[in-house]
Amino acid sequence: PTPVSSPLACSLADDDWQEAHERLAELEDKPVTTREQDGPGSEEADLLGEPEDTLAERLTRLVIDSELEDPAIMQAVQTTVPQPGGLNSSIWDSSAVLRRIRGPLLTQEMPSVSVLDYALPQRPPQAREEERDPSERALPRRSSSPVIGSPPVRAVPIGTPPKQAAVPNFNQQILCPKPVHIRATMQQRYPAPYGERMSPNQLCNVPNSSLLGHPFPHSVSPVLTHLQRAQLLGGAQAGRMSPSQFARVSGLVGSPLPSVNPKLLQGRVGQMMSPASGFRAFFGAPPAPPPSQPQHPPGPGSHLQSLRPQPQMFRPDTTHLHPQHRRLLHQRQQQNRNQHRSLNGSVGDRGGHRSSHQEQMRKDPYANLMLQREKDWVSKIQMMQLQSTDPYLDDYYYQNYFQKLEKLAAAEEVHGDGPKKERTKLITPQVAKLEHTYKPVQFEGSLGKLTVSSVNNPRKMIDAVVTSRSEDDETKEKQVRDKRRQTLVTIEKTYSLLLDVEDYERRYLLSLEGERPALMGERKQKICDMYDNLRGKAPGQERLSDDHFMQIMCIRKGKRLVARILPFLSPEQAADVLMATARNLPFLIKKDAQDEVLPCLLRPFSHVLYHLPLGTVTSLVQQLTNLPQSATVPAPTNLHLTAVLQNKFGLSLLYLILSRGEELQSSDPWQARLARPCTAPRGGHFTLLPGHTGVREAPREAQWAPRPLLGGC
């Protein structure tokens, strides 16, 4: 029976506590042969029983341990929690055991499985580890082994690499001097879901009955020298163990590279290495095989495999590399391989390999200090950061950029076959969206809540109460300020609506057929909302004032907002907006003096104009120029028009409207003639009405004042 090691399983523990209990009971029946005689054998009983002195400690440990599930706390805690001295540390160390009873005792949620799955390795089969797997019992061993430094801390940060596959079942050879301590018997240990970590002490005590004298270059020593142990401890002190520490010990990894296959190593005959090998063995790092040739590792022993020309293999674990990068890498390797092959071609496989290997070592004995495992581990961590449930939300610019590139590439591809590889994106891991809430640990019958708050279960520190102020007390300034703030809020709300509306196209493409009408409906609704926001929403109320709209238009962002919304509005709505703008243009111009953002409205306005009927255009002009309907009374200097004409935007707008009017008029002269009984020259020649404007240098556009329109018959 496997222990409850899956985090998800524990989350269902509410219902399964009975099963968990049974499992625990079964565990007790497990063969005790693999356990040490002293102490830990009775740990199960201890836990289920109630020794008085340790109850409190165990509870604390339970709490802490459960908080260890909270990745945010993990790092902080395991460096600060003191080791109970002299206590049966087996309980402390084997959090796996604790987790098993966590079900019935505690209720808590585990973080997303996908993340865990991504971070964790494949669980090595338990059976294999029985004899060799060192346990987590640090303290009892402490008395017998001179551990350098303080006792190991149980390190389970989420970033640490997993303890890898069991020490393989063949003769372990080491090159380095014999370890200080050898412990004969090993204890059975159930690796915890998070941490199959071996503290350095345990690593020290992997049995080494199989220590042999002859050098074995590719093995990794399961036993540590003093130095290595010190390294490990140093690493453990920091609270995180890196793969390098395990590499020294546990040897083979469940890596995708078949070259690190035990069988291969078994086949390797020991071969005396050059002096550099001694150095290498000290660090226990076998040279990593070239990434793209798993079956073709350099170095001794590969004589077992013939040097067959390998097709370029798509290495699965380089998918995290950017495609460009991967290609360059492979290219370079090919080059190098070809070089070496040409150098050693005639010598034969074995010699060739050896010489290339030695040559490499001669050139750079420090190469591959990092194992492939370790590199993968760091890459994995970086890739974890890239996990995203919604890449469009998290990584908008990257996605858009690549979409654009792809479109370009697609366009280019029409002409020929360009290198498409360049365009491929970095393959980031996809994570399914998992809704989960983290419920902080709660004890039954306890008063109060836990004191630890973290990212996942934040605690309310301050009770902030919102008090609304009364209107009377406010001064005029405050009112003005508030009004402006309200406008700003409106703008922001409308902007988010706008962004949603703009995004609908993409969503439409992604959605299913059935959903599309709903999407369209949503979109329409949002557009209406936007318009309401713009014009001052008051359902049922006549929109008499432009006030709201003006407020928005006084703010730079508001103007931009209007410019972006216009394409989505219906012609009537858009015309309404245009009218309002034209009506109040002098005011807007004055306000825009600093921002000079009005010209951004020109393009959307022109688009709108294109769809407007003549009547609307006419009234627009009237609004814009603020001329009275009847031309019988010559108006005195028209300040409105003056202001309009003195501003670039105003001028351009006027020009647009007039040209549009001209178009309409010329395209449908009969209708125009009907609309205006007075005879108007078709197409019209336009003259400047003297004295009407105060513009000194009238630009060309100002000369186009269509008499018929202005005449307004």
Place this chain on the structure above:
Amino acid sequence: SHARSWLTHTPTPPPRSPYPAEKHLVLLRDGRTLIGYLRSIDQFANLVLHQTVERIHVGKKYGDIPRGIFVVRGENVVLLGEIDLEKESDTPLQQVSIEEILEEQRVEQQARQESEKLKVQALKERGLSVPRADTLDEY
């Protein structure tokens, strides 16, 4: 981890081929440029550089100061890149001796300081004050 779009665009540490190691160039936050063989890296971008050389650039000249082994704390790394060994020698820059480059650097620093002083003085005369950018990274 949401503000990461271009950060994650950088390639992950390349599996270094067993063939002659590639040199890497590291730019640190304090403006130093280190060039060396990258031996180890971790998730915080802590680096171990071997046979490191600090390269000082002044104008078109540069000088290399051998520094040995560097262990760089990840937070101080601005960027890290691989040096194309073939293209390394293909540079318009001129290498000079250490003393010379240090001298050039000193001269450049002095000139910059003086112009800065003049600027601050001029601003002061006009009643403006520029806050001292003590904590800013200056290159």
